[in-house]
Amino acid sequence: MQEVRVNKTVGAGLVFIAFAIAFAFGALQLDLGTLSQLGPGYFPFAMAMLLLILGVASLVEGLRKPDVSTVMIPWRPIIMIVLALLFFGSTIRGLGLMPTLFLTIFAAAMADKRNTLLSATCLSAVMSVFSWLVFKVGLGAVVPTFGPWLVSY
Amino acid sequence: MELIQHLELGLSVALAAENILYCFLGVLMGTLIGVLPGIGPVATIALLLPITYGVPPESALVLLAGIYYGAQYGGSTTAILLSLPGESSAAVTVLDGYQMAQQGRAGAALATAALGSFFAGTVATFVIALASPPLTKLAMSFGAAEYFSLMVLGLLGAVSLASGSVLRAITMAVLGILLGLVGQDVYTGVTRMTMDIPELMDGVSFSALAMGIFGLGEVVRNLRSPEDRTVTKSSIGRLMLSWQEIKQIAMPVVRGTGIGSVLGVLPGGGSLLSSFVSYTTERKMAKDPSRFGKGAIEGVAGPESANNAGAQTSFIPMLTLGIPSNPVMAMMIGALIIQGITPGPNVINERPELFWGVIASMWLGNLMLVVLNLPLIGVWVRLLTVPYRFLFPAIVGFCCIGVFSVTNSGFGLYVLLVAFIFGFIVWELDCEPAPLLLGFLLGPMLEENFRRAMLLAHGEIGTFVVRPISAGILLVAVVMILIVALPNVRKSRNEVFVE
Numbered sequence: 001m002q003e004v005r006v007n008k009t010v011g012a013g014l015v016f017i018a019f020a021i022a023f024a025f026g027a028l029q030l031d032l033g034t035l036s037q038l039g040p041g042y043f044p045f046a047m048a049m050l051l052l053i054l055g056v057a058s059l060v061e062g063l064r065k066p067d068v069s070t071v072m073i074p075w076r077p078i079i080m081i082v083l084a085l086l087f088f089g090s091t092i093r094g095l096g097l098m099p100t101l102f103l104t105i106f107a108a109a110m111a112d113k114r115n116t117l118l119s120a121t122c123l124s125a126v127m128s129v130f131s132w133l134v135f136k137v138g139l140g141a142v143v144p145t146f147g148p149w150l151v152s153y
Numbered sequence: 154m155e156l157i158q159h160l161e162l163g164l165s166v167a168l169a170a171e172n173i174l175y176c177f178l179g180v181l182m183g184t185l186i187g188v189l190p191g192i193g194p195v196a197t198i199a200l201l202l203p204i205t206y207g208v209p210p211e212s213a214l215v216l217l218a219g220i221y222y223g224a225q226y227g228g229s230t231t232a233i234l235l236s237l238p239g240e241s242s243a244a245v246t247v248l249d250g251y252q253m254a255q256q257g258r259a260g261a262a263l264a265t266a267a268l269g270s271f272f273a274g275t276v277a278t279f280v281i282a283l284a285s286p287p288l289t290k291l292a293m294s295f296g297a298a299e300y301f302s303l304m305v306l307g308l309l310g311a312v313s314l315a316s317g318s319v320l321r322a323i324t325m326a327v328l329g330i331l332l333g334l335v336g337q338d339v340y341t342g343v344t345r346m347t348m349d350i351p352e353l354m355d356g357v358s359f360s361a362l363a364m365g366i367f368g369l370g371e372v373v374r375n376l377r378s379p380e381d382r383t384v385t386k387s388s389i390g391r392l393m394l395s396w397q398e399i400k401q402i403a404m405p406v407v408r409g410t411g412i413g414s415v416l417g418v419l420p421g422g423g424s425l426l427s428s429f430v431s432y433t434t435e436r437k438m439a440k441d442p443s444r445f446g447k448g449a450i451e452g453v454a455g456p457e458s459a460n461n462a463g464a465q466t467s468f469i470p471m472l473t474l475g476i477p478s479n480p481v482m483a484m485m486i487g488a489l490i491i492q493g494i495t496p497g498p499n500v501i502n503e504r505p506e507l508f509w510g511v512i513a514s515m516w517l518g519n520l521m522l523v524v525l526n527l528p529l530i531g532v533w534v535r536l537l538t539v540p541y542r543f544l545f546p547a548i549v550g551f552c553c554i555g556v557f558s559v560t561n562s563g564f565g566l567y568v569l570l571v572a573f574i575f576g577f578i579v580w581e582l583d584c585e586p587a588p589l590l591l592g593f594l595l596g597p598m599l600e601e602n603f604r605r606a607m608l609l610a611h612g613e614i615g616t617f618v619v620r621p622i623s624a625g626i627l628l629v630a631v632v633m634i635l636i637v638a639l640p641n642v643r644k645s646r647n648e649v650f651v652e
Contacts, residue, residue: 001377009318012582016324023331026346030338036612040338040345043600047331054324061320071581077376078577081369081549082570088553089566101550108549112376112542120546127547131554139207141558 002073009062016055024048080111096147097136101128156282159509163282166211166510167517175208175216180518183223184526188231188533189544194224195587196371198484199363200548202491203555210492211507215514217488218468221481222515225424225464226270226522229457230533233262242424242460245432249445249452260390262453263530265402267523268394269458273410274519277465280414281472281512285501288473292498297605298616302626304599307476309630310420312588313637322588325579329592330599332357339601352564359487360559362593364552365572366586367480372545373577392527402454405435409455413462418469420478427463428456465515472508473498477594480587486594491559 027048033039084107092100102124109120135141166172182201186192198217205213228243233250246266253262295303312322335346336356347353394402412434413427435455436445445452468485470476475496477483486496494500494507501508526533556565576586610616618624 006582008582009321012321012324012579012584015578015582015584016328019328019331023346026348030343030345031341034612035607035614038604038607040341040343043603044331044334044345047327047334047596051324051327051331054320054327058320058324072377073581074373074377077373078574081373081573084549085553085566085570085573088557089563089570092553092557092563092566097554101554104553105546105550109542109546111372111549112545114542115546119543123543123546127550130547131550134204135554135558139204139558141554142561143557 002075004071004073005068006071007062007066007068008071009058009065009067011062013055013057013059013062016051016058020048020052020055024052076113077111080107084108091149092143092147094147094149096144096150097141098128098132098145099147099150101131155286159286159505160282160513162505163509163511163513166506167215167513172212172215172510172514173517175212176219176514176518177521179216179219180223180226180521180525181219183220183225184227184230184522184533185223185536186220187224187227187229188536189539192544192548193367193371194221195363195480195484196367196548197224198481198488199360199367200551200555202360202363202484202488203559205488206491206559210489210494210504211510213488213492214485214507214511215518217485218511218515219518222270222274222461222464222518223522225460226267226526227533229266229270230263230526230530231537233259233266233453234534235537242428242464244425245428245456245460246453248432249447249449252446252448253450253453256448257390258448260392261394261398261450264392264394264527265398265450265453266457267527269402269406269409269454270461271519271523272406273413273458273462274465275516276410277414277417277462278512278516280462280466281469281515282509284418284466284469285473285508285512288469289498289501292474295622296620297602297609298620298623299626301599301602301606302617302623302630303474304476304595304602306626306630306633307420307470307474307478308588308591308595308599309634311478311591313633317583317585319634319637321584325584325586326588326592329589329594330596332362332589333593333596334600339597340604350564352562357593358556358560358565358568359490359593361556361565361568362572363484363487363590364556365569366576366580366590368548368552369569369573370576370580370586372548373573374580375541376545392530398450401450405431405451405455406458408434408438409458410462412455413459413464414466416459417463417466418478420470420476424460424464424467427459431455431459461519468511468515471496472500472511475500475598477591480590483587483590483594490594 024045027041027045030041031039032041032045084104087107088100088104105124105127106120109115109123136145186197198220225242228238229246232238232243232246233254236247236251238244238247250262308326312326313319335353337354338345344354409431412431416427416430432452432455435451436442467478467482470478471482471485477486489496552569556569579586606616617627
């Protein structure tokens with residue numbers, strides 16, 4: 001856990017402005033068209049400009065009344081969940097449903113330090129069987145239960 | 154009579170064996186998440202969107218609707234027994250419901266909530282059935298300009314009633330619109346703003362976005378705050394209401410139902426606002442207002458009826474106009490789109506079995522809730538003690554496999570990842586993500602109608618204010634924003650949300 005002091009209104013303004021610029025840049029690569037025949041870029045560009053104006057408004061509001069508050073960043077859960085997602089995304093095709101899900105849930109369980117290795121293992125086992133039942137047996141997901149990295153067909 | 158025929162059709166769909174099952178599963182899961190700590194209905198519905206992929210559209214909506222009102226119900230149970238509103242709409246119920254429980258009258262409070270909700274649900278079902286056909290007819294006569302204005306109104310209305318800064322809520326909605334535009338342009342087939350990532354051709358996945366921001370975002374925020382859930386063992390008391398109590402709750406239930414039915418239809422309305430207004434009304438009408446906050450049974454009966462009625466009538470704009478009035482309705486629209494159905498006034502004509510089936514199932518679901526919950530209170534109470542650390546890994550796992558099964562690619566997981574980080578950042582910056590979701594869904598429709606209206610008006614941007622109906626709708630939207638922006642309204646609004 002890390003404490004960060006930020007002016008939330010300024011922060012929000014900056015996030016919005018960044019998105020506005022990125023979207024405006026993307027929209028300008030498209031044909032804007034004419035008013036009676038709008039091109040694919042017109043509406044996105046108009047919305048990006050609106051976002052820019054609103055973002056600047058937020059920034060100005062924040063700068064006018066400096067209101068700094070503390071934000072706690074729970075690094076452990078964030079990192080563990082990011083790892084879990086990356087792992088799932090990159091191994092699901094290779095390892096298959098069961099092993100991937102087991103390890104993903106295990107990693108996620110480690111996000112909370114009150115979970116022990118034992119409780120995480122039990123949770124992962126129960127949940128991967130449950131999800132296998134729901135998605136594979138129940139809904140007929142195409143992904144194999146054990147993937148090509150583990151078994152050869 | 155037409156209404157009877159419609160309801161008959163609806164009942165025949167709702168009473169089909171598999172739909173009864175989905176309805177039952179929905180209310181059961183809804184109650185469960187209403188009772189369990191740290192899982193809200195928006196996150197749950199986001200999690201379950203992939204599951205609805207494989208079932209017929211009416212069953213999907215029946216299931217999701219069941220979760221929605223089941224959660225309302227479970228939320229009031231925890232509000233009464235633990236002073237913990239499981240859902241925000243149950244916040245008012247805490248005031249008198251928890252007091253009643255402290256006095257050993259928990260059973261009476263729970264029974265009041267159940268019966269009030271059931272009455273409200275029954276009435277609201279008829280309200281939907283009566284109000285929808287004329288509204289649909291009206292909407293069918295709308296041109297592109299009117300539709301555009303209507304969506305602006307829906308978006309601004311939903312935004313103005315969100316908690317926190319109105320400016321930031323509007324900005325989030327605009328950002329959502331932009332995100333919704335990513336992908337192929339329907340008119341020209343040009344790929345837009347995809348940063349040359351081929352997987353983004355079809356746009357950003359709604360499931361991944363919703364799950365990342367709401368599902369996973371909620372997990373991290375819950376993990377930050379230490380768990381403190383102590384269940385005080387107190388007797389629930391008898392569930393049966395005395396004749397005296399029934400007389401006491403009768404009028405508040407009727408009034409609450411009326412308030413909820415009306416307010417639920419408003420954009421951004423729904424259950425939260427309804428229950429607040431109902432509570433204030435009951436306190437004003439009471440002979441002895443000082444009883445309120447000390448276990449007045451009217452303070453449970455009114456708001457509980459109102460929030461259920463409001464929850465249900467908030468389906469009206471979603472089903473008839475295709476405009477979501479709150480994040481849960483946005484999820485429903487997302488589910489329809491996944492099913493390949495364009496939400497809007499055509500649904501009622503083209504898929505009457507879907508429309509009326511969902512409505513009939515609401516009534517059925519409410520009946521199930523009463524039957525299911527009153528005898529099972531003990532089980533729910535025990536579930537309250539499940540620690541969050543056992544729940545959240547399952548949520549993460551479900552998000553992963555859910556997104557994968559919808560997008561059928563590892564790429565979906567990276568969208569989920571980005572949405573999760575993004576959601577955490579904006580939430581920490583006090584920007585509520587709900588408007589973003591509404592904007593995301595409405596974005597493509599907004600653009601389509603905007604372009605069509607401009608085409609029809611030969612590029613005359615004034616068309617939106619020259620056409621009387623469109624101008625009227627826009628005027629309402631502007632007035633609404635101005636009212637919310639007024640300093641004193643803003644103040645009392647913040648007080649309401651802080652309470």
